Amino acid sequence: MHNLILDIGNTNSKIAVFKGNEMVHYHVVPKLDEALLIDLIDRFAIQNSILSTVGADAGELVTILNTRTKYIAFTTKGGAEDGLFSEIDNQYKTPSTLGLDRWAKVISAHRLFPKQNCFMIDAGTCITYDLLNDKSQYFGGSISLGIGMRFASLHHFTKRLPLLKWDKDADIPIGVDTETAMQNGVLQGVINEVEGFIALQNEKYKGLKIVITGGDAGFLRKQLKNSIFAPQIIYDPYFVLKGLNEVIAFEYVQKN
Template sequence: MYNLVIDIGNTFSKVALFDKRELCELHIVRDIDPKALSTLISDKGISNAIMSTVRPDTGLEDFLEKNFKYLEFSTSLTGLINNHYKTPQTLGLDRYAAVVGAAYVFQGANCLVIDAGTCITYDFIDGNKNYYGGSISPGMNMRYKAMHTFTGKLPLLYPDLDYRAEMGNDTRTSMLSGVQNGLRYEVEGFIRSYFSTYPNMVIALCGGDADFFDRQLKNSIFAQSVKAVPDLVLIGLNEVIHHYND
């Protein structure tokens, strides 16, 4: 019997099936509702289900409660990590799931989780599973959209992962330099700051733009510490199922 794990983000949704701790099937879709979900998981033999969502009610929770052993995921669930966040009720479920996943994948290690999605989140969890918080920053596409939306003449651009120059020589390349080099300097600055206190830290990358950061950091002094774990949020959610059912 499978565990059904759903992660609904701002842009995409992930629907995954785990056989115990093995990820067996993954679907990434723009939108998901009960009908679409039924099609994806038809005749899959699912027992447990869990969901993390950053969107308003999708109607999925009722569907999951009626059809499976559904575990409602929230930051009030205890025993997985030591959550010291001052306002746990405002903590994004994707951030919480990611640090739970990091605590499992990198057991006993200090870990900085960088989730590069619509927003970029930096969350630190130490080797004793203590989580205090982190940082939230605009994501890459959000930065391009903001420059276009809040100015009169700047065009709407999209990421160019092949762009490498330090300095732009026209409007387009100047914007590429500002956003993509700016992000590189930002992430390296965060990492350097954490490394000053935790020199043996692991850097876990996940999220839709993780490939961009992976490329950038592979050419940095932090390369040996970088671990790409694209399904970290899903892994964390699956660990919650195991914690409450094993």
């Protein structure tokens, strides 16, 4: 059974094909078009599909998925009323505004780390922080500016600061001129923010697992590898995709 998993973000679209629980194909594109989608469905003989989007109009893509695969509509609804992951106690006050990618991470944590405290940091266009506790309760989290957005904001809201491109593999520089001062301020600020959030959650929850995912997760992993939190950190760039695949698995088990 091959499942097609699509995660359409603010910047890029992530595409994965799973055979059961094994990911057999993955790539990232700036824009997911209909021709690419049809090619993937045919090439892998896709049977099931699911899509998460942060807000882009995906109507034409959904039409293709509905026509050529068994498409599972993914929403933040779920619980006792319809049985979908009813064991997760979702206390988010406005589920209709909860990002599908955030909900997918909660599902992934529930399946991969059952009955454990799991703190998820997703470093993408925005940086999101979400926690699922060992009682399978989810109360929400935090949304912060992503790294690229911080650099863009410095340029946009000032008259003289340049728009910088940053090297994810480079070390954080010392601020000896304007450009390196900007780099140091943004990048060190992000690390301080992340460490602050982790420290706060460690005070509240025992045995905390910290999952780092998203496009800029590699940078965070590198910067935190020698921190006191390093033993707790799990680097998983496919965490959202795994959660979406679990939704398909759940549906398949329930109906077959």
